Amino acid sequence: MQPDAGAQASTSSTHTRLSKGRTNAKVLAYLWAHRQKPLRRPQTPHAIRARRFAIKNGAAASTGYIGLRDHGVADNEPTSLHRLDAFIGDHKSYSNFRIIKYLGPATRPIIDDDNRVVGVFAGHEDHPKFKEQVLNPAIIAMEDALASCSISEERRDHRRGNFASFSTGQSYGGGQVRPGTLINGAINTAILLSLLSNSAFTRLAGFATGVFANWSPHLYEYYRINMMAFYRRNPTLKRPFINSIWSACTFNLGPQTCALGHRDFANLAFGWCAITALGNFDYTKGGHLILWDCRLIIEFPPGCTILIPSAAIFHSNIPIAEGERRYSFTQYTAGGIFRWVQHGFQTNKNYQRSLSKAGKRAAFKADAKRWEDGVNLYTYKDEVQID
Numbered sequence: 001m002q003p004d005a006g007a008q009a010s011t012s013s014t015h016t017r018l019s020k021g022r023t024n025a026k027v028l029a030y031l032w033a034h035r036q037k038p039l040r041r042p043q044t045p046h047a048i049r050a051r052r053f054a055i056k057n058g059a060a061a062s063t064g065y066i067g068l069r070d071h072g073v074a075d076n077e078p079t080s081l082h083r084l085d086a087f088i089g090d091h092k093s094y095s096n097f098r099i100i101k102y103l104g105p106a107t108r109p110i111i112d113d114d115n116r117v118v119g120v121f122a123g124h125e126d127h128p129k130f131k132e133q134v135l136n137p138a139i140i141a142m143e144d145a146l147a148s149c150s151i152s153e154e155r156r157d158h159r160r161g162n163f164a165s166f167s168t169g170q171s172y173g174g175g176q177v178r179p180g181t182l183i184n185g186a187i188n189t190a191i192l193l194s195l196l197s198n199s200a201f202t203r204l205a206g207f208a209t210g211v212f213a214n215w216s217p218h219l220y221e222y223y224r225i226n227m228m229a230f231y232r233r234n235p236t237l238k239r240p241f242i243n244s245i246w247s248a249c250t251f252n253l254g255p256q257t258c259a260l261g262h263r264d265f266a267n268l269a270f271g272w273c274a275i276t277a278l279g280n281f282d283y284t285k286g287g288h289l290i291l292w293d294c295r296l297i298i299e300f301p302p303g304c305t306i307l308i309p310s311a312a313i314f315h316s317n318i319p320i321a322e323g324e325r326r327y328s329f330t331q332y333t334a335g336g337i338f339r340w341v342q343h344g345f346q347t348n349k350n351y352q353r354s355l356s357k358a359g360k361r362a363a364f365k366a367d368a369k370r371w372e373d374g375v376n377l378y379t380y381k382d383e384v385q386i387d
């Protein structure tokens with residue numbers, strides 16, 4: 001499918017309302033009021049059910065735009081890699097986790113206790129030459145990038161694990177006075193440009209965006225409105241992929257990309273990110289995505305994509321075997337970019353200064369409700385006709 005890239009010009013009334021300064025709460029209310037009719041699909045997918053998990057019970061930082069830092073969120077959250085036998089067999093350390101077997105490339109929603117679609121195992125493009133045209137070229141490109149990149153120690157050993165990683169696109173947060181494009185050195189910029197112009201990654205980016213739009217259309221619309229406003233206001237900023245809804249992406253070059261438990265707290269608190277696994281490894285033995293809050297361990301073969309609210313759900317990978325290689329490609333948008341747009345393209349400090357007393361009270365209320373309003377944009381099981 002050809003997804004709406006979000007950066008394209010549009011005359012939608014929703015955008016017009018936003019650009020006239022409507023508040024975030026009003027935009028959310030507008031989206032809620034215009035929820036589309038139930039989606040119709042020819043086949044009933046096998047849903048993946050989370051265990052004892054409801055996204056509404058999650059939390060965000062005080063403004064509701066970004067997630068909570070994972071350190072100190074919960075004392076029992078693990079900080080090391082866990083092999084599969086920590087969850088199955090006689091000597092398991094963790095109970096009540098469910099292993100989700102790979103059933104093929106078809107898309108499968110992840111459903112919480114309230115029947116909300118909280119994520120999607122997207123699978124991959126249903127194309128007979130997917131392996132030749134997308135998977136293999138993407139793996140080769142990652143291997144080439146790893147061989148030629150210049151990566152500092154801090155980019156090889158970081159809070160998400162011990163693997164080489166570099167990012168591109170637009171970010172905002174951590175003291176930046178305005179959103180900007182992530183900076184990489186000359187060598188890495190050239191490598192990143194070659195990855196971004198590689199048709200394999202363009203297809204992966206477009207596929208993830210299409211799945212997002214299809215399975216969470218209201219949240220997708222929230223992204224589309226805000227991303228369109230952002231790039232219109234900042235025409236010199238270039239999104240990584242013209243056919244992707246997200247403003248940034250990361251290439252995790254491994255060579256053994258297996259993430260420690262973490263939340264990507266700088267992303268939009270209730271937003272979705274896309275993770276694509278690449279490499280050569282036995283996906284029945286390693287590379288699984290563990291969604292700790294959902295008590296799910298999902299087989300994650302090379303070439304497949306999974307969409308999750310990565311700022312909200314604590315996640316990690318099962319390690320792969322020695323000699324195997326695993327890479328990943330992720331797409332996401334910083335929560336700070338949404339805040340920048342909603343605050344009229346200014347810092348939170350300037351925004352707060354511009355408000356009257358009543359305006360401050362209203363902003364405080366909106367902040368407190370943003371998480372709830374955000375997860376209310378998620379689709380429900382009955383809307384997507386899942387058994």
Ligand SMILES: [Fe+2]
Binds near residue numbers: 264
């Ligand atoms: Fe992550």
